Amino acid sequence: MSSSPKKEVRIFSPATVANVACGFDVLGFCIDQPGDEVVARFSDQPGLRIAKITGDDGRLPLDPKLNTAGVSAQALLRHLGKDNLGIELEIHKKMPFGSGLGSSAASAVGGAFVVNQLLGEPLTRRQLLPFVVAGEAAADGAWHADNVAPCLFGGITLIRSNAELDVMNVNIPSNLWAAVVHPDIVVLTKVAREIMPRHIQLETSTQQSGNLGGLLCGFFQSDYALIGRSLHDLIAEPHRQRLIPQFYQAKRMAMEAGALGFSISGAGPSVFALCEGEAKARQVAAAVAKVFSQIPIKATPYVSQINSKGVHVIDQK
Ligand code: HSE
Numbered sequence: 001m002s003s004s005p006k007k008e009v010r011i012f013s014p015a016t017v018a019n020v021a022c023g024f025d026v027l028g029f030c031i032d033q034p035g036d037e038v039v040a041r042f043s044d045q046p047g048l049r050i051a052k053i054t055g056d057d058g059r060l061p062l063d064p065k066l067n068t069a070g071v072s073a074q075a076l077l078r079h080l081g082k083d084n085l086g087i088e089l090e091i092h093k094k095m096p097f098g099s100g101l102g103s104s105a106a107s108a109v110g111g112a113f114v115v116n117q118l119l120g121e122p123l124t125r126r127q128l129l130p131f132v133v134a135g136e137a138a139a140d141g142a143w144h145a146d147n148v149a150p151c152l153f154g155g156i157t158l159i160r161s162n163a164e165l166d167v168m169n170v171n172i173p174s175n176l177w178a179a180v181v182h183p184d185i186v187v188l189t190k191v192a193r194e195i196m197p198r199h200i201q202l203e204t205s206t207q208q209s210g211n212l213g214g215l216l217c218g219f220f221q222s223d224y225a226l227i228g229r230s231l232h233d234l235i236a237e238p239h240r241q242r243l244i245p246q247f248y249q250a251k252r253m254a255m256e257a258g259a260l261g262f263s264i265s266g267a268g269p270s271v272f273a274l275c276e277g278e279a280k281a282r283q284v285a286a287a288v289a290k291v292f293s294q295i296p297i298k299a300t301p302y303v304s305q306i307n308s309k310g311v312h313v314i315d316q317k
Contacts, residue, residue, distance in 0.1 A: 005120040008041040010315040013110035014307055015095055016102035017180060017272045018146040020156075021233040021263035022211035028102075028146040028266075029156040031178055031304040034095040036103070037314070038069055038110035040118045043086040048074050048115075055093035067091075068104045069111030072135025076112045079131065080122060087115060098186035100270035105147030106311075108135025113152070113311045125152055125310075129165050140189040147266060154310030156219060172306045173222035177281035179259065181250075181288045182270040184298040187243045192267035195239050204234050224260055224276045231261025231274060244269045250291040257287040278303070 014035035018028040043049065050062045050070055064070025069091050077083050089111065095103045112131045116123055132148045149157040149167045156170040200208075214230030217223070241247040244264065250271055254262040258280045259273035271288060275281040285301035292299035 002121045006118050006316045008039065008317045009114050009117045009313060010037060010039045011110055011114045011117065011311055012037055012314045013106040013113065013151060013311045015180075015302070016105060016147045016150045016266075017178065017270075018102060018144075018266035019233065019236060019264070020215065021231045021237070021261060022208050022215055023146070023158070024233070024236050025144040025146050025162060026159045027156070027212070027215075028150040029178070030150040030154050030307040030310050031180060031302060032307045033302055033304065034101065036094055036106045036110055037092040038107070038114045039090040039092075040073075040114040041088055042118070043088040045086050045088075046084045047086065048077060048083075049088045050091065051088040052090040053093065054091075056091075056097075059097065060091070060093070064089075066138070067111075068108040068135040068139045071138040072108045072112035072131045073115045075131040075134045076115055076123070076128065080119070082119070087118065089114070096182060096184070098188050099182050100187065100264065100266040100268045101180070101182060102147035102151060102266060104139035104189075105132075105136045105151055108132045108139070109148050109151040109311050111135055117313055117316070128152060129167065133165065140193070142189075142193060150310065152310055154308045156306060158216065170216060171220045171222070172308060173219060173224065173227075175277050176219075176224075176227075176306055177275045177278050178272055178302075178304050178306065179254070179275055179281040179285035179288065180265055180270055180272045180302040180304070181285055181292065182300045182302070183244065183292040184300070185245070185269050187267055187269045189267040192240050192243060195243075196236060197239060200235055208234050227274060228260035231263065233263045237263055240264055240268055244271065245295055245297060246291050247271070250288045253287040253291050254284050257284045259284045278305075
């Protein structure tokens with residue numbers, strides 16, 4: 001639905017948990033915090049410019065062609081035939097790099113979404129999807145929508161095909177909570193993807209498919225026991241767990257504290273548990289954070305219901 005163009009728009013683009021254990025590259029959900037803020041405003045200088053980046057310790061490029069938010073925004077402007085329109089972006093990074101929380105995806109979604117809002121919403125969220133996937137691909141070199149789709153649409157999203165970008169939202173059980181814990185170490189997605197197995201056994205594939213189907217049925221039927229039985233990753237977790245100190249101890253503590261299931265968030269090092277109810281989620285997050293703190297690695301917990309809103313405008317003029 002289009003609206004009138006704005007002078008300046010500020011958006012909030014939230015963190016996401018990709019893979020959700022058994023859905024490598026095809027399943028993700030959105031949480032409330034942390035998230036990036038991106039501002040767009042018109043400028044007299046023709047073309048897209050990134051005027052300012054904060055919170056990145058100088059690590060991110062200001063060149064829009066090399067920056068995930070710049071790539072997605074520019075892809076959108078090219079599609080609209082508005083490459084020469086003067087627009088400047090400000091990116092305020094409020095989530096850690098290499099964290100497994102979808103940091104580059106949040107910026108990629110933020111770039112295209114904020115420009116689309118500034119222009120008065122010429123495109124729908126769904127139409128923005130190819131541009132935000134292109135922005136994310138600029139960061140990790142891979143074409144997958146399991147962070148950008150839940151960030152863009154909110155909720156739990158299943159990607160039937162990354163190639164075709166055939167994406168759908170999944171029912172969110174009303175008392176489903178996520179406990180996400182970020183241990184303060186960096187795992188680069190590129191590295192975590194390189195250690196993935198190139199081939200998997202037929203039995204492993206069969207079991208993983210059963211779990212993914214079970215998890216989706218569990219979401220649709222709000223069957224928490226089925227969600228718990230299905231929340232296992234036989235493909236990425238056995239290889240990637242070694243990038244996360246005390247992973248199995250954290251998992252043990254999460255399950256003892258009442259998690260339905262526990263695994264790696266995206267490429268890690270963040271970990272997540274799904275829980276029935278807020279109180280359980282808080283207990284689980286505290287138990288997992290304690291394991292990392294004892295190493296000692298600083299650990300930041302995020303407890304959230306599934307965020308059904310996704311990226312959204314927080315201010316506009
Ligand atoms: N599905 C991706 C992976 C998410 O696990 O590599 C990280 O960007």
